[in-house]
Amino acid sequence: MGKLKYFIGIEVARSAKGIVLCQRKYALDILADNGFSGARPVSFPMETTLKLSANDASPPLIDPASYRRLIGRLLYLTITRPDLSYAIQTLSQFMANPHTMHLQAAERVLRYLKATSGQGLFLKADSTFHLKAYSDSDWGGCIDTRRSVTGYLVFLGDSLISWKSKKQPTVSRSSAEAEYQALATTSCEVQWLVYLLKDFHINHSKPALLYTDNKPASEIASNLVHHERTKHIQLDCHLIREKLQDGLLTIIHIPSRFQLADALTKPLGCLTLHPILSKIGMVNIHSHLEGGYWNLQHSTSINKEPEESQQPADAAMITAG
Amino acid sequence: MHTSIQAFQLIHIDIWGSFSVTSYSGHQLFLTIVDDYSRFSWLFLMKSKSETRGLLSNFLIYVHTQFNTSIKTIRTDNGQEFNMPTFYQDHGIIHQTTCVETPEQNGRVERKHQHLLNVARSLMFQTKLPLTYWTDCILTSTHIINRTSSLILQNQTPYQILFNKPPTYNYFRVFGCLCFANTLTHNRGKFQPRATKCIFLGYPPHIKGYKVLDLTTCKTFVSRNVIFHESIFPSIPNTVHTHLVFPDFPQFFYSFPCKSSQQTPSYSLLPATLPLQTSAPPTSTLIPNDISQLRRSARTTHPPHYLQQYYCGTMAQIPSADPISPNCSIPGKPHSLFYFLSTSQLSLQHRAFTSSISLVFEPTTYKQASSIPHWQKAMTNEIIALEQNQTWDLVLLPHNKSAIGCKLVYKVKFQADGKVERYKARLVAKGYTQQEGIDFFDTYSPVAKMTTVRVFLTIAAVNNWHLHQLDVDNAFLHGDLHEKVYMQLPPGYSTPHDPRVCKLKKSIYGLKQASRQWFSKLSTSLLLFGFLQAKSDSSLFIRKTTNSFITVLIYVDDVIITSNTFTKINQVKQFL
Numbered sequence: 001m002g003k004l005k006y007f008i009g010i011e012v013a014r015s016a017k018g019i020v021l022c023q024r025k026y027a028l029d030i031l032a033d034n035g036f037s038g039a040r041p042v043s044f045p046m047e048t049t050l051k052l053s054a055n056d057a058s059p060p061l062i063d064p065a066s067y068r069r070l071i072g073r074l075l076y077l078t079i080t081r082p083d084l085s086y087a088i089q090t091l092s093q094f095m096a097n098p099h100t101m102h103l104q105a106a107e108r109v110l111r112y113l114k115a116t117s118g119q120g121l122f123l124k125a126d127s128t129f130h131l132k133a134y135s136d137s138d139w140g141g142c143i144d145t146r147r148s149v150t151g152y153l154v155f156l157g158d159s160l161i162s163w164k165s166k167k168q169p170t171v172s173r174s175s176a177e178a179e180y181q182a183l184a185t186t187s188c189e190v191q192w193l194v195y196l197l198k199d200f201h202i203n204h205s206k207p208a209l210l211y212t213d214n215k216p217a218s219e220i221a222s223n224l225v226h227h228e229r230t231k232h233i234q235l236d237c238h239l240i241r242e243k244l245q246d247g248l249l250t251i252i253h254i255p256s257r258f259q260l261a262d263a264l265t266k267p268l269g270c271l272t273l274h275p276i277l278s279k280i281g282m283v284n285i286h287s288h289l290e291g292g293y294w295n296l297q298h299s300t301s302i303n304k305e306p307e308e309s310q311q312p313a314d315a316a317m318i319t320a321g
Numbered sequence: 322m323h324t325s326i327q328a329f330q331l332i333h334i335d336i337w338g339s340f341s342v343t344s345y346s347g348h349q350l351f352l353t354i355v356d357d358y359s360r361f362s363w364l365f366l367m368k369s370k371s372e373t374r375g376l377l378s379n380f381l382i383y384v385h386t387q388f389n390t391s392i393k394t395i396r397t398d399n400g401q402e403f404n405m406p407t408f409y410q411d412h413g414i415i416h417q418t419t420c421v422e423t424p425e426q427n428g429r430v431e432r433k434h435q436h437l438l439n440v441a442r443s444l445m446f447q448t449k450l451p452l453t454y455w456t457d458c459i460l461t462s463t464h465i466i467n468r469t470s471s472l473i474l475q476n477q478t479p480y481q482i483l484f485n486k487p488p489t490y491n492y493f494r495v496f497g498c499l500c501f502a503n504t505l506t507h508n509r510g511k512f513q514p515r516a517t518k519c520i521f522l523g524y525p526p527h528i529k530g531y532k533v534l535d536l537t538t539c540k541t542f543v544s545r546n547v548i549f550h551e552s553i554f555p556s557i558p559n560t561v562h563t564h565l566v567f568p569d570f571p572q573f574f575y576s577f578p579c580k581s582s583q584q585t586p587s588y589s590l591l592p593a594t595l596p597l598q599t600s601a602p603p604t605s606t607l608i609p610n611d612i613s614q615l616r617r618s619a620r621t622t623h624p625p626h627y628l629q630q631y632y633c634g635t636m637a638q639i640p641s642a643d644p645i646s647p648n649c650s651i652p653g654k655p656h657s658l659f660y661f662l663s664t665s666q667l668s669l670q671h672r673a674f675t676s677s678i679s680l681v682f683e684p685t686t687y688k689q690a691s692s693i694p695h696w697q698k699a700m701t702n703e704i705i706a707l708e709q710n711q712t713w714d715l716v717l718l719p720h721n722k723s724a725i726g727c728k729l730v731y732k733v734k735f736q737a738d739g740k741v742e743r744y745k746a747r748l749v750a751k752g753y754t755q756q757e758g759i760d761f762f763d764t765y766s767p768v769a770k771m772t773t774v775r776v777f778l779t780i781a782a783v784n785n786w787h788l789h790q791l792d793v794d795n796a797f798l799h800g801d802l803h804e805k806v807y808m809q810l811p812p813g814y815s816t817p818h819d820p821r822v823c824k825l826k827k828s829i830y831g832l833k834q835a836s837r838q839w840f841s842k843l844s845t846s847l848l849l850f851g852f853l854q855a856k857s858d859s860s861l862f863i864r865k866t867t868n869s870f871i872t873v874l875i876y877v878d879d880v881i882i883t884s885n886t887f888t889k890i891n892q893v894k895q896f897l
Contacts, residue, residue: 004788008876012778012788019782021775079771123779157783161775174447192857196773198778199855200872 001080010080011120011286018159021080021286022120027113030073041115042108043274045087046267052090054144056099063282067098070106073228077113080121082153083277084109085165086264089149093142093167118286119277127157129197131208133249136261137168137182139175147171148178151264152186153280154193160280162189165264170234179217183251184237186210190249208249213256221251325358328483329384331394332356333430334377336370336402344456353437353461355430360471361479362433364463366456373402381412388483398427422731437462448497449556454522461496461523494521494531495551502533503546508555516548520555590796683731687812689747690731699746700729704811707748710798713808713823724822725760726751726808727831732841748811749831766836769860769876777861777874781883784871789890796878800828800838836877847873850896 004012013020031037061067074088087109094102132155141149147168154162164185172178190208197204212218220230221240243249263267263276324333338350348366352373355362365376384392396417397403409416419426440462445455468488470478480488501516509515519533522541529543535666536555690696707713718724727750734742755761769777781788793799809815810825828838844854847862852873855861862873871884871893884890 002789004790004881005699007774007881008879010774014788019778021778028762079774113466121775123775123782125782125785127779127783129783154778156779159775159779159782161779162772191775193772196776196855196857196861199857199861199863200776201863201870202780296467 015114018125019123020120020283022118023080024118024286027077027117030114031110031114034070036110036114039111039114041114042111043270044268045084045109045112046105048267048269050105050267051143052102052105054094056101058100061098061100061103064098067103068095071095074109081119082160082163082280083282085163085264086267089165113189118284119282120285121160122281122283123159127159129202130157130206131193131204133186133208134211134259134260134261135182135186136265137178138265138269139172139178142167149265150182150185152182153261154189163264174229176214176216179212179214180220180233181237183212183217183221184240187240187243187249191243206277207247210249211254213254213259215253218251218253328356328358329388329390329392330358331396332392333427333589334397335427335430336400337434342452342455345453346456348456353430353433354380355433357429359479359482360465360474361467361483364460370402374405396427398424414875436466440466444496448554450497464524484846494549495552496521497556499550499553499555501548502544508626521549683733687729691813695744696731699744703746703748710827712798712827712829713825715821715823717820718807719823722807724732725754727808727811747830750808750829752831752833755833760804762833764833764837766840767859769874770858773858773861780800786883786885787887787890791880791882792896793878797835797839798827799828800835800842802826802828802838843875
């Protein structure tokens with residue numbers, strides 16, 4: 001009974017500026033249970049050049065159950081942690097037969113968690129109800145199957161509400177095709193969110209904005225060009241064309257450096273990851289408790305942002321509760 | 322029968338020990354060698370049986386040098402320490418062993434042991450020395466017996482037969498008597514005592530002197546310049562002479578060096594705080610046994626000091642300890658960890674906190690819990706709550722039906738400050754024994770999608786709506802059960818021949834369909850209240866009137882409510 005404070009493991013802190021969701025206790029529990037409470041912190045979850053493979057040369061783990069348990073717990077952590085989504089999506093592919101290499105990568109995630117345990121998602125109070133989505137893909141990102149990775153972020157106004165990092169079900173012949181598939185997945189999510197908003201009696205009349213950094217993909221979506229190279233694309237992907245014609249969404253091309261969904265398709269270093277995280281509204285209201293190892297405040301505006309970009313959330317201005 | 326015709330033709334060897342009391346010199350065993358011809362005995366103290374071989378080979382050399390002869394035959398029992406065939410072969414010795422479990426075949430040395438110990442015992446009783454001085458008793462008894470005539474040797478002594486000369490007795494003194502040994506000159510001032518009080522402890526081999534124990538330093542040494550008081554035994558404090566002459570004798574006993582104090586409790590456990598009896602205490606009270614009895618009645622009792630290592634000891638020192646905490650001062654051995662870990666360095670509050678954390682324990686089985694009162698109470702409460710809720714009917718189990726099992730799980734609920742909030746017992750059904758199609762059909766229960774949760778919260782934040790959460794007690798118990806599920810009686814309430822089972826009317830924890838039944842019950846009542854279930858997420862319920870808007874999001878038994886008006890939230894809460 002009472003005001004919302006703690007809900008299924010998510011800590012809810014509210015102020016006039018908005019709501020912060022974080023899973024600090026859950027993250028600290030994971031660290032403590034794995035003996036990483038005193039681990040050396042790192043500033044990004046996965047090494048940028050790391051390519052994990054299911055057939056790794058390193059020896060298989062003697063106790064794969066512990067790896068599975070760890071990844072399972074980390075998966076629940078992604079409820080409020082889009083920054084971990086890509087790393088955990090990758091690591092969870094090796095649940096069946098984990099190798100030492102995979103465990104090492106998972107331990108790096110834990111060390112990143114050590115640095116950022118209080119990191120949470122900021123839902124802004126002064127925001128519109130306009131859906132914006134960033135869609136990206138990493139063509140042939142999986143070295144075992146050569147399938148691509150879809151990544152998307154959906155914002156409601158300025159607040160991040162939905163994201164996904166997922167390996168695509170089919171192999172793409174071109175990067176445009178991979179992006180096109182990602183656009184299709186994103187548009188499905190946007191469609192569902194529009195329905196959900198309608199249930200909340202919010203009329204989403206304006207078309208949702210869908211940002212992609214791949215020009216051919218947006219061109220394929222708009223009209224059927226490049227037939228020779230796209231005729232094999234699965235028919236269900238073409239639903240995006242229908243959505244476009246219905247006026248549900250508009251596709252806008254942005255340069256790659258503004259692509260926020262990058263964080264969900266490839267491992268990023270701290271110089272690229274941290275600005276993105278601050279733009280998608282990740283804050284650490286507990287940073288003063290954690291000795292200020294680093295927080296997202298030092299994100300510098302690497303470039304001028306596109307017109308609909310996010311305001312960097314000001315962590316220090318938010319007070320808990 | 323006297324079979325040997327000359328000395329060292331046959332020797333008998335045996336080991337005695339190990340004795341439970343280690344002597345002050347660290348010995349526990351001794352090796353006895355008896356010459357069959359002369360019956361002369363040599364006794365060597367040992368710390369372990371492995372010294373046997375070295376002693377034996379030294380003895381061979383000793384015999385060869387001193388008596389210009391060699392040992393022909395050695396007779397021992399079957400001890401492994403005597404099993405060294407190459408050694409015997411090198412010296413051309415015949416090694417005779419006894420049959421298994423037939424010590425009488427080695428009777429010479431066994432009989433000698435009996436004799437030695439008889440004498441040693443009497444020396445011990447006469448002097449009342451601490452048991453750690455048994456080695457001196459046994460060595461002295463050997464010395465005496467070798468110089469005592471025997472009927473079997475035609476009234477000659479073993480010494481006489483072996484050395485062909487009669488022994489001298491003029492150096493003999495009473496064992497354990499008081500003596501004064503001259504102090505050494507080099508550290509002695511003009512006005513320092515010329516002698517120290519000692520106890521006579523026997524005759525050291527091959528030295529013209531006496532082995533004595535210094536009563537002030539408790540060290541043994543050998544001295545030639547000794548004056549004996551052979552009627553006074555300092556270790557017996559009740560002799561009249563002791564009091565008259567040496568009023569401070571008891572002090573010696575209180576600081577008596579005892580390596581194995583547990584065997585000499587009447588001496589070593591006496592506290593040094595006992596006043597020295599200078600003012601002529603009754604002599605009888607100074608008998609060690611009486612002293613300990615007197616002590617027991619006189620002193621104030623407090624817990625043994627080893628109990629300080631217990632957690633119960635820690636708790637006993639903390640008066641402000643949590644009254645709910647179970648009284649775990651069950652005596653028993655301390656955990657071995659507490660030899661290394663102590664809470665005594667912690668502050669009082671911290672110690673109370675540590676003990677209250679470690680004191681609380683959650684039983685895993687009914688058997689464990691049933692012996693502890695507060696868990697019994699928790700279990701009774703749970704069963705009463707279930708019965709009040711009309712969770713089941715007691716019926717006879719129909720044919721071709723099987724009852725699923727159940728168990729109690731136990732959990733301690735803590736407050737934020739670490740205090741025990743309550744002890745909770747929960748009856749759960751063993752849902753894994755349910756059979757699909759008979760005991761349950763569908764188990765799916767919708768939960769809120771995380772995206773919905775975030776959208777929900779974003780909208781609440783933007784519109785500045787009230788956000789409340791609702792915890793439903795015993796949520797699953799509200800669900801009605803449509804299937805006929807039979808459950809065995811809870812542990813502790815069933816008797817082996819009771820044919821009744823519980824026919825469940827409500828879904829209880831552990832059933833496969835429990836969360837589904839709960840959700841359907843909750844959603845039905847919400848729909849009755851005027852809510853609409855959202856198509857896009859079935860765990861989302863929305864109710865809109867002209868001026869109010871309220872939404873409810875359900876995640877199993879966690880419920881969040883948001884509304885633009887506070888009164889509506891309260892209405893819903895009341896309704897639920």
